Amino acid sequence: MACLFCKIASGEIPAEIIYQDDEMTAFRDIDPQAPTHILIIPSQHIETLNALDPSHAELIGNMTLAAARIAASEGIQQQGYRLVMNCNQDGGQTVFHLHMHLLGGRQMLWPPG
Numbered sequence: 001m002a003c004l005f006c007k008i009a010s011g012e013i014p015a016e017i018i019y020q021d022d023e024m025t026a027f028r029d030i031d032p033q034a035p036t037h038i039l040i041i042p043s044q045h046i047e048t049l050n051a052l053d054p055s056h057a058e059l060i061g062n063m064t065l066a067a068a069r070i071a072a073s074e075g076i077q078q079q080g081y082r083l084v085m086n087c088n089q090d091g092g093q094t095v096f097h098l099h100m101h102l103l104g105g106r107q108m109l110w111p112p113g
């Protein structure tokens with residue numbers, strides 16, 4: 001298993017894990033771009049958003065629900081936050097295991113860079 005995020009999900013590589021269940025793992029980004037920067041990844045290896053099909057709908061829904069719960073536990077729910085999924089080169093994706101970025105604790109800019 002060569003994938004970095006698969007190794008984090010399995011515990012082979014350490015990370016600061018915030019939440020884990022059968023279908024997902026949430027952990028702090030190693031290079032945080034905001035006071036709160038957490039990555040939420042599926043346990044199964046899915047490379048990009050382009051690989052999703054309707055069988056993944058519940059998983060992605062549950063990841064989104066987990067993100068909102070984690071935002072609450074991080075104390076940023078009311079102030080606000082941003083959920084981002086980057087896809088391929090133009091999206092700025094660097095790790096090819098699907099992930100959601102949960103960013104908060106500061107004012108986000110729009111348009112994004």
Ligand code: AMP
Binds near residue numbers: 031039
């Ligand atoms: P992306 O550019 O959307 O593919 O995001 C990949 C993210 O993974 C970046 O924000 C990196 O800082 C983060 N990252 C890379 N390696 C690790 C690691 N070992 N532990 C935690 N986060 C990581």
Ligand code: ZN
Binds near residue numbers: 003004005006007046
């Ligand atoms: Zn993987």
